[in-house]
Amino acid sequence: MTQSLTARRVTAGAFDREAVAALSSLHGEPGWLAERRLAAWELADRLPFPSTYERAWKYFDPARLNVEGLRAPAPTAPSTPAPIDAASAGWMHVLNDQAVSTHLSPVVAEQGVVFGTLARAAQESPALMQRWLGAVITPDEGIFPALNSALWREGVFLYVPKDIKVEHPLHVLLTAEGDGIGLLPRVLVVLDRGAEASLVVEQRGGEAGVFVASVAELVLADEARLRYHTIQEWGTGVQEVYHQRAELGRNARVTQVTAALGGSVYKGWVEASIRGAGATSEIFGVAYGTGRQYFDVITTQDHIGDHTVSDLLVKAALKDRAQSSYYGLTRVGLGARMADANQEDRNLLLSDRAKANADPVLEILTSEVARCAHGASAGPVDPEQLFYLECRGLPRPQAEQLLVEGFLGEVTGRITDPSVREIVGAAVLRKLGIEREAGAG
Amino acid sequence: MTNASPTLEVRDLHVEVAGKPILNGVDLIVNKGEIHALMGPNGSGKSTLANTLMGHPKYTVTAGDIRFEGESVLEWTADQRARAGMFLSFQYPTAIPGVTMVNFLRHALNAREGRDLPVREFRTRLMDTMKQLKMDQQFARRYVNEGFSGGEKKRAEILQLQLFKPSIAILDETDSGLDVDALRVVAEGVNQVAAQEPKPGILLITHYYRILNLIQPDVAHVLVRGRIVKTGGRELAMEVENHGYERIMAELGLTAGEGDTAEALHAAAT
Ligand SMILES: Nc1ncnc2c1ncn2[C@@H]1O[C@H](COP(=O)(O)OP(=O)(O)OP(=O)(O)O)[C@@H](O)[C@H]1O
Ligand SMILES: [Mg+2]
Numbered sequence: 149m150t151q152s153l154t155a156r157r158v159t160a161g162a163f164d165r166e167a168v169a170a171l172s173s174l175h176g177e178p179g180w181l182a183e184r185r186l187a188a189w190e191l192a193d194r195l196p197f198p199s200t201y202e203r204a205w206k207y208f209d210p211a212r213l214n215v216e217g218l219r220a221p222a223p224t225a226p227s228t229p230a231p232i233d234a235a236s237a238g239w240m241h242v243l244n245d246q247a248v249s250t251h252l253s254p255v256v257a258e259q260g261v262v263f264g265t266l267a268r269a270a271q272e273s274p275a276l277m278q279r280w281l282g283a284v285i286t287p288d289e290g291i292f293p294a295l296n297s298a299l300w301r302e303g304v305f306l307y308v309p310k311d312i313k314v315e316h317p318l319h320v321l322l323t324a325e326g327d328g329i330g331l332l333p334r335v336l337v338v339l340d341r342g343a344e345a346s347l348v349v350e351q352r353g354g355e356a357g358v359f360v361a362s363v364a365e366l367v368l369a370d371e372a373r374l375r376y377h378t379i380q381e382w383g384t385g386v387q388e389v390y391h392q393r394a395e396l397g398r399n400a401r402v403t404q405v406t407a408a409l410g411g412s413v414y415k416g417w418v419e420a421s422i423r424g425a426g427a428t429s430e431i432f433g434v435a436y437g438t439g440r441q442y443f444d445v446i447t448t449q450d451h452i453g454d455h456t457v458s459d460l461l462v463k464a465a466l467k468d469r470a471q472s473s474y475y476g477l478t479r480v481g482l483g484a485r486m487a488d489a490n491q492e493d494r495n496l497l498l499s500d501r502a503k504a505n506a507d508p509v510l511e512i513l514t515s516e517v518a519r520c521a522h523g524a525s526a527g528p529v530d531p532e533q534l535f536y537l538e539c540r541g542l543p544r545p546q547a548e549q550l551l552v553e554g555f556l557g558e559v560t561g562r563i564t565d566p567s568v569r570e571i572v573g574a575a576v577l578r579k580l581g582i583e584r585e586a587g588a589g
Numbered sequence: 590m591t592n593a594s595p596t597l598e599v600r601d602l603h604v605e606v607a608g609k610p611i612l613n614g615v616d617l618i619v620n621k622g623e624i625h626a627l628m629g630p631n632g633s634g635k636s637t638l639a640n641t642l643m644g645h646p647k648y649t650v651t652a653g654d655i656r657f658e659g660e661s662v663l664e665w666t667a668d669q670r671a672r673a674g675m676f677l678s679f680q681y682p683t684a685i686p687g688v689t690m691v692n693f694l695r696h697a698l699n700a701r702e703g704r705d706l707p708v709r710e711f712r713t714r715l716m717d718t719m720k721q722l723k724m725d726q727q728f729a730r731r732y733v734n735e736g737f738s739g740g741e742k743k744r745a746e747i748l749q750l751q752l753f754k755p756s757i758a759i760l761d762e763t764d765s766g767l768d769v770d771a772l773r774v775v776a777e778g779v780n781q782v783a784a785q786e787p788k789p790g791i792l793l794i795t796h797y798y799r800i801l802n803l804i805q806p807d808v809a810h811v812l813v814r815g816r817i818v819k820t821g822g823r824e825l826a827m828e829v830e831n832h833g834y835e836r837i838m839a840e841l842g843l844t845a846g847e848g849d850t851a852e853a854l855h856a857a858a859t
Contacts, residue, residue, distance in 0.1 A: 539676075540753070
């Protein structure tokens with residue numbers, strides 16, 4: 149099986165060239181967008197399918213991805229989503245890549261905040277779309293970003309104008325229904341100068357055979373602040389490859405939080421181009437793997453501007469035969485004086501057959517660095533901690549659960565939006581199988 | 590529960606750590622309502638005894654038996670012993686980052702009492718007990734033993750002792766590292782537990798006589814090289830305080846030097 153042969157696998161059937169044109173005409177898209185889609189499709193068709201020879205795919209054979217014979221999801225009817233927290237500025241429910249309901253608090257809308265589908269933004273915010281869509285993550289970065297750029301359907305768009313601070317988090321619920329379908333979720337967030345927002349993307353549902361290739365582009369102008377959270381609770385057997393990157397202006401600050409809980413394969417890139425002087429990037433991740441789940445994250449903290457700061461904490465607890473891989477790159481460019489960078493990857497192995505690969509990497513091109521720290525570890529539960537809990541009456545499985553909760557809680561504790569911290573914490577507890585009475589913790 | 594059986598009965602207990610014998614035949618009986626003081630030089634095996642009583646997996650019992658309320662617990666896991674009513678206040682309590690005290694205590698208390706305590710009841714009990722121990726309420730939000738000062742750790746152990754109401758409490762140097770006021774608070778806590786019906790047995794491991802002014806022991810033991818070499822009343826603790834262990838050892842024909850085997854000590858002590 150040659151690479152060029154495998155390359156065609158993702159662009160066949162439901163994702164062929166005709167599908168691109170059909171999508172553009174269905175949405176009545178402007179010419180520039182239709183052209184970009186086609187150009188991206190050409191790339192997806194031409195780019196080699198990845199192989200384990202590439203560093204990014206060292207620990208997972210991409211041949212195991214179910215990309216063959218995928219169907220496009222059938223059209224769905226609008227519906228009412230499960231109610232989301234009242235302390236929300238807005239919510240959107242996207243089922244199988246189609247927005248079934250959208251709501252934005254009128255107060256927030258009046259401030260000029262735009263929250264809706266990318267499809268609609270292409271009509272109503274063409275300048276922003278043309279400037280930023282595909283500018284942070286370009287289709288030539290790989291076969292999956294290319295495929296997504298060619299065939300995303302409705303997508304999610306958030307724009308916050310200059311100096312507007314959206315007080316409460318915005319919620320996006322992405323759900324999948326059915327098997328054997330390919331989903332291409334796409335998010336574009338643009339925060340203008342001094343703007344602030346918090347976005348929560350929850351992913352649920354789906355079953356074996358669902359393949360997801362998602363892209364999230366986060367644009368922060370000078371002084372902007374964004375907290376972007378993904379809670380991945382896909383159904384058993386769902387595979388996802390994701391690309392997420394933030395682009396930071398002067399003194400901007402982004403926090404990217406990922407909770408990896410569901411699905412069978414969840415592999416992605418979480419990156420920050422820390423371009424503006426004084427900008428800060430935070431990347432926090434928790435993963436709890438059971439069965440044969442595989443979680444793989446590649447991070448880049450790219451210090452480009454002066455006095456930039458990055459902090460990263462990724463923790464995975466792995467049970468049964470679950471596996472995690474972490475490849476974290478801190479790059480400090482020649483022009484980035486006095487960078488302060490930290491990355492820490494910790495893995496808790498709860499069974500002999502669980503496995504963690506951890507590779508923190510530093511690439512420092514300047515001699516003027518304020519701090520550049522990195523650490524990685526993988527090991528079993530501390531027997532003294534276990535004994536302490538057992539001595540207080542907790543049977544081993546329960547003691548272990550509490551230790552996992554605590555281990556991951558150190559990361560979720562860093563989420564600053566209280567309601568989001570609660571949602572992520574609850575998702576972790578759901579996976580741990582603990583239902584907590586409200587107000588007990 | 591058989592009332593006739595001692596709360597804790599240790600018979601000819603031999604214990605090894607990593608293949609090295611540490612306890613060489615310990616005999617000890619603690620009855621309901623009794624307070625026993627256990628003293629002994631550093632490294633004599635006091636903590637080894639305490640950990641073994643609770644079933645620490647590192648300590649291997651090679652001979653002898655541990656009975657709790659008449660039943661051998663050697664085959665019981667640590668959590669079974671704890672739920673049955675055995676409690677150890679650790680000499681060096683383990684820090685558990687990420688797990689808050691309140692979350693931990695709720696799980697632990699539910700396990701000990703075998704029911705899901707209503708949130709209200711739990712909170713009231715926790716807050717009341719913390720108040721008695723003059724602990725800041727913020728304490729409950731902190732991670733278990735993480736960054737606690739020496740004295741705070743010991744107070745947190747006593748907090749657990751009071752919440753769990755065990756039948757046998759093994760307190761391993763709970764008085765060490767406490768300032769005068771904290772010592773008084775901790776002693777009050779122990780005395781309160783000691784006075785509660787049904788009265789527990791207490792094994793108080795200590796190096797200092799001053800705690801024994803605050804918690805009056807009925808019996809005192811001296812452990813040397815893995816064996817209880819002398820048992821007496823409170824005056825034995827006083828003797829240790831005034832003259833150290835050397836005098837007791839000399840009395841028993843033991844020298845403090847290297848080279849005496851456990852067997853020699855055993856022969857001398859019996
Ligand atoms: N886990 C262990 N691994 C190796 N050696 C151990 C271990 N636990 C205890 N020991 C050894 O067993 C002996 C007794 O130790 P133990 O902690 O029981 O003494 P102790 O009487 O409590 O002393 P202290 O008064 O200093 O607390 C010591 O020589 C100690 O080094
Ligand atoms: Mg000790």
